[in-house]
Amino acid sequence: MFFTHDTEEALGFVAALADTLPTASDSGEDELTTTAQLTTLLDAWKYSGRRDGTEQELAEVREARTRLRELWLQDRDDAAATVNELLAESRALPRLVRHDDVDWHIHATEPEAPLARRILVEAAMALVDVIRSDQMDRLRECDADDCESVYVDVSKNASRRYCNTRCGNRMAVRAYRARSA
Numbered sequence: 001m002f003f004t005h006d007t008e009e010a011l012g013f014v015a016a017l018a019d020t021l022p023t024a025s026d027s028g029e030d031e032l033t034t035t036a037q038l039t040t041l042l043d044a045w046k047y048s049g050r051r052d053g054t055e056q057e058l059a060e061v062r063e064a065r066t067r068l069r070e071l072w073l074q075d076r077d078d079a080a081a082t083v084n085e086l087l088a089e090s091r092a093l094p095r096l097v098r099h100d101d102v103d104w105h106i107h108a109t110e111p112e113a114p115l116a117r118r119i120l121v122e123a124a125m126a127l128v129d130v131i132r133s134d135q136m137d138r139l140r141e142c143d144a145d146d147c148e149s150v151y152v153d154v155s156k157n158a159s160r161r162y163c164n165t166r167c168g169n170r171m172a173v174r175a176y177r178a179r180s181a
Protein backbone atom coordinates (compact mmCIF):
# COMPACT_ATOMS: atom_id res chain seq x y z
CA MET A 1 0.00 0.00 0.00
CA PHE A 2 1.26 3.42 -0.96
CA PHE A 3 -0.60 5.67 1.49
CA THR A 4 -2.81 4.69 4.40
CA HIS A 5 -6.16 3.24 3.44
CA ASP A 6 -8.20 6.34 4.25
CA THR A 7 -5.81 8.59 2.34
CA GLU A 8 -6.02 6.38 -0.73
CA GLU A 9 -9.78 6.32 -0.47
CA ALA A 10 -9.96 10.11 -0.14
CA LEU A 11 -7.63 10.67 -3.09
CA GLY A 12 -9.67 8.24 -5.17
CA PHE A 13 -12.80 10.19 -4.38
CA VAL A 14 -11.21 13.54 -5.30
CA ALA A 15 -10.05 12.10 -8.63
CA ALA A 16 -13.54 10.72 -9.31
CA LEU A 17 -15.06 14.09 -8.41
CA ALA A 18 -12.63 16.01 -10.64
CA ASP A 19 -13.22 13.55 -13.46
CA THR A 20 -16.89 14.53 -13.69
CA LEU A 21 -15.70 17.63 -15.57
CA PRO A 22 -16.46 17.51 -19.32
CA THR A 23 -12.74 17.63 -20.20
CA ALA A 24 -12.18 14.47 -18.17
CA SER A 25 -15.43 12.48 -18.08
CA ASP A 26 -16.06 9.37 -20.20
CA SER A 27 -19.15 10.94 -21.77
CA GLY A 28 -17.39 14.22 -22.58
CA GLU A 29 -20.14 15.98 -20.65
CA ASP A 30 -20.30 17.51 -17.21
CA GLU A 31 -21.37 14.52 -15.11
CA LEU A 32 -22.19 16.55 -12.03
CA THR A 33 -25.09 18.76 -13.03
CA THR A 34 -27.93 17.12 -11.09
CA THR A 35 -28.48 16.11 -7.48
CA ALA A 36 -29.13 12.56 -8.76
CA GLN A 37 -25.65 12.45 -10.31
CA LEU A 38 -24.19 13.64 -7.01
CA THR A 39 -26.06 10.87 -5.17
CA THR A 40 -24.71 8.27 -7.60
CA LEU A 41 -21.15 9.49 -7.06
CA LEU A 42 -21.50 9.51 -3.26
CA ASP A 43 -23.06 6.05 -3.24
CA ALA A 44 -20.31 4.65 -5.45
CA TRP A 45 -17.77 5.85 -2.87
CA LYS A 46 -19.94 4.91 0.14
CA TYR A 47 -19.67 8.52 1.29
CA SER A 48 -20.97 8.74 4.86
CA GLY A 49 -22.56 11.61 6.79
CA ARG A 50 -25.07 14.35 6.06
CA ARG A 51 -26.60 14.74 2.61
CA ASP A 52 -29.23 17.36 1.83
CA GLY A 53 -29.90 16.45 -1.79
CA THR A 54 -30.50 20.14 -2.57
CA GLU A 55 -29.41 22.36 -5.45
CA GLN A 56 -27.49 24.44 -2.92
CA GLU A 57 -25.50 21.41 -1.82
CA LEU A 58 -24.82 20.49 -5.45
CA ALA A 59 -23.56 24.01 -6.17
CA GLU A 60 -21.22 23.86 -3.17
CA VAL A 61 -19.84 20.48 -4.21
CA ARG A 62 -19.27 21.77 -7.75
CA GLU A 63 -17.29 24.66 -6.27
CA ALA A 64 -15.30 22.20 -4.15
CA ARG A 65 -14.59 20.23 -7.32
CA THR A 66 -12.94 23.27 -8.91
CA ARG A 67 -10.86 24.02 -5.83
CA LEU A 68 -9.71 20.45 -5.37
CA ARG A 69 -8.74 20.04 -9.02
CA GLU A 70 -6.56 23.12 -8.71
CA LEU A 71 -5.04 21.82 -5.50
CA TRP A 72 -4.30 18.45 -7.16
CA LEU A 73 -2.05 20.13 -9.73
CA GLN A 74 -0.32 22.62 -7.46
CA ASP A 75 3.35 22.25 -6.62
CA ARG A 76 4.19 21.06 -3.13
CA ASP A 77 4.68 24.43 -1.45
CA ASP A 78 1.55 25.98 -2.93
CA ALA A 79 -0.42 22.85 -2.08
CA ALA A 80 0.74 23.11 1.54
CA ALA A 81 -0.57 26.68 1.71
CA THR A 82 -3.90 25.68 0.16
CA VAL A 83 -4.29 22.75 2.55
CA ASN A 84 -3.66 25.02 5.55
CA GLU A 85 -6.21 27.48 4.22
CA LEU A 86 -8.83 24.75 3.77
CA LEU A 87 -8.24 23.33 7.24
CA ALA A 88 -8.35 26.77 8.86
CA GLU A 89 -11.49 28.00 7.10
CA SER A 90 -13.33 24.80 8.08
CA ARG A 91 -11.92 24.82 11.63
CA ALA A 92 -10.92 21.21 11.10
CA LEU A 93 -10.56 19.13 14.25
CA PRO A 94 -8.95 15.76 13.57
CA ARG A 95 -10.15 12.74 15.52
CA LEU A 96 -10.05 8.99 15.08
CA VAL A 97 -13.39 7.40 14.26
CA ARG A 98 -14.67 3.92 13.50
CA HIS A 99 -17.99 3.58 11.72
CA ASP A 100 -19.92 1.15 9.55
CA ASP A 101 -17.38 -1.48 8.50
CA VAL A 102 -14.45 0.95 8.37
CA ASP A 103 -11.71 0.51 10.99
CA TRP A 104 -10.05 3.47 12.78
CA HIS A 105 -9.43 6.39 10.46
CA ILE A 106 -9.34 10.18 10.60
CA HIS A 107 -12.28 12.53 10.32
CA ALA A 108 -11.67 16.23 10.83
CA THR A 109 -15.29 17.40 10.63
CA GLU A 110 -18.54 16.39 12.26
CA PRO A 111 -20.76 14.05 10.20
CA GLU A 112 -23.46 16.79 10.39
CA ALA A 113 -21.20 19.40 8.72
CA PRO A 114 -22.28 20.37 5.19
CA LEU A 115 -21.20 17.88 2.52
CA ALA A 116 -18.94 20.23 0.54
CA ARG A 117 -17.05 21.21 3.68
CA ARG A 118 -16.52 17.56 4.60
CA ILE A 119 -15.31 16.82 1.07
CA LEU A 120 -12.81 19.70 1.20
CA VAL A 121 -11.51 18.80 4.65
CA GLU A 122 -11.22 15.10 3.89
CA ALA A 123 -9.23 15.94 0.77
CA ALA A 124 -7.07 18.38 2.72
CA MET A 125 -6.30 15.71 5.33
CA ALA A 126 -5.30 13.29 2.57
CA LEU A 127 -3.04 15.94 1.07
CA VAL A 128 -1.39 16.39 4.48
CA ASP A 129 -0.22 12.79 4.09
CA VAL A 130 0.86 13.27 0.48
CA ILE A 131 2.82 16.46 1.17
CA ARG A 132 4.41 15.17 4.36
CA SER A 133 5.67 12.06 2.62
CA ASP A 134 6.88 14.21 -0.31
CA GLN A 135 4.71 12.44 -2.87
CA MET A 136 2.96 15.42 -4.41
CA ASP A 137 4.31 14.46 -7.84
CA ARG A 138 2.18 11.31 -7.60
CA LEU A 139 -0.94 13.40 -8.12
CA ARG A 140 -1.09 13.67 -11.89
CA GLU A 141 -3.08 14.82 -14.84
CA CYS A 142 -3.32 12.62 -17.94
CA ASP A 143 -0.67 13.41 -20.57
CA ALA A 144 -3.03 12.83 -23.53
CA ASP A 145 -3.65 16.18 -25.26
CA ASP A 146 -7.43 15.81 -25.25
CA CYS A 147 -7.85 14.43 -21.73
CA GLU A 148 -7.67 16.25 -18.40
CA SER A 149 -8.43 13.29 -16.19
CA VAL A 150 -6.51 13.13 -12.90
CA TYR A 151 -5.15 10.08 -11.10
CA VAL A 152 -2.76 8.91 -8.40
CA ASP A 153 0.38 7.39 -9.86
CA VAL A 154 1.21 4.41 -7.65
CA SER A 155 3.67 2.88 -10.12
CA LYS A 156 7.05 1.84 -8.70
CA ASN A 157 9.14 4.51 -10.42
CA ALA A 158 6.42 7.17 -10.72
CA SER A 159 6.38 6.77 -14.49
CA ARG A 160 2.69 6.49 -15.31
CA ARG A 161 1.65 9.07 -17.92
CA TYR A 162 -1.97 8.35 -18.78
CA CYS A 163 -5.18 8.10 -16.79
CA ASN A 164 -6.04 4.74 -18.36
CA THR A 165 -4.85 2.34 -21.03
CA ARG A 166 -7.37 3.78 -23.50
CA CYS A 167 -5.62 7.16 -23.41
CA GLY A 168 -2.22 5.42 -23.54
CA ASN A 169 -3.20 3.37 -26.60
CA ARG A 170 -4.77 6.34 -28.34
CA MET A 171 -1.63 8.41 -27.93
CA ALA A 172 0.57 5.50 -29.03
CA VAL A 173 -1.48 5.13 -32.22
CA ARG A 174 -1.25 8.87 -32.82
CA ALA A 175 2.53 8.84 -32.34
CA TYR A 176 2.83 5.86 -34.69
CA ARG A 177 0.77 7.62 -37.38
CA ALA A 178 2.84 10.78 -37.01
CA ARG A 179 6.04 8.78 -37.44
CA SER A 180 4.83 6.93 -40.53
CA ALA A 181 3.25 10.01 -42.16
Ligand SMILES: [Zn+2]
Pocket residue numbers: 048097099102105107
Ligand atom coordinates in the same frame (compact mmCIF):
# COMPACT_ATOMS: atom_id res chain seq x y z
ZN1 LIG B 1 -15.24 7.68 7.74
Ligand SMILES: [Zn+2]
Pocket residue numbers: 142143144147148149162163164167
Ligand atom coordinates in the same frame (compact mmCIF):
# COMPACT_ATOMS: atom_id res chain seq x y z
ZN1 LIG C 1 -6.63 10.33 -20.14
